[in-house]
Amino acid sequence: MYYKTTYTSPVGLITLACDGDNLVGVWNEGQKYHGANISEEMTVKDDIPVLEVTKKWLDRYFAGKNPAISELSLAPIGGEFRQIVWDILCQIPYGGLITYGDIAKMVAAKMNKTTMSSQAVGGAVGHNPISIIIPCHRVVGTNGSLTGYAGGISTKVKLLELEGVDMSRLFVPTRGTAL
Template identity: 40%
Template sequence: MISYRQIDSPLGAMLLRVQDSFLTGVYFEGQKYYPAAALPGVVPERAAGIFDETARQIAAYFDGSLEAFSVPMRLVGTDFQTRVWEALRAIPFGETLSYGDLAGQLGLPPGHARAVGGAVGRNPVSVIVPCHRVLGAAGDLTGYAGGTDRKRALLRIEGHAAAARLPILQQSALAFA
């Protein structure tokens, strides 16, 4: 059974998805690939604890007291996507890689940065699987399913210099950044 819960964050509402006692999705409201079938419903008791712990850890991340997440998670995608998402999890807090560097770490031949970028963009567990830590070849804050304004804000939380490359937006949901 798939269950959903919405939580608030400094960057706007987030939707959590749990299936069979594993976190399988974290989405910013309105982000690309937001699950269309996300309907609130009865939450099984075993999922309630995962929701509570995920919300606690996300809040701790945003307040600067958590650098690594430890919620039980299942990454659901193609073999290639899950390989890329697991590689994202290995990028340390406050550090970044380019799409090309990530492709190289996966042992892919040159020219596979776009394929890696496609998989990064479909990451279903935003923030926890840190796809925001992947930049363009020139260090640009290229696409992010939740919006480049959120990507910049997440990098600012982690103290990364690339966050200063975009102007601070005047949106109230992003005011903390």
């Protein structure tokens, strides 16, 4: 059984979901793939400890603090490849950035392959079910493009600015599939 509640944030309404013990979803309202990893109906319930802890974590995050991901019990639902990508995302430091290409190299190494497609990595990053906490917003294109955020480019910009990222070399693409 899965449970959900909402959290009002500076980037809009966020849905939080859990399996009772572990966080399985954090989605911005209107986000692509919102709830896509949960195959059954979620019951609204506000008083589940993991959801309460997550709200407090988000309060600190949006206050400009750097709460540790390890404070939360995360259980994103996805296959082995996606889990590897999401684990790498969890290693990106607060206020840091990484490229899809860099992640592809790391995934290839973990899977004992010589190469890995940046596009495949982009798909896994885009399907991250625990946005903000598993920081997919810290992934950028090799050229500094702020592409590929399922919660929307404007939300990605706000999150990076909140974390104090130097935005001077980054830009919003004028066209592309991930806008």
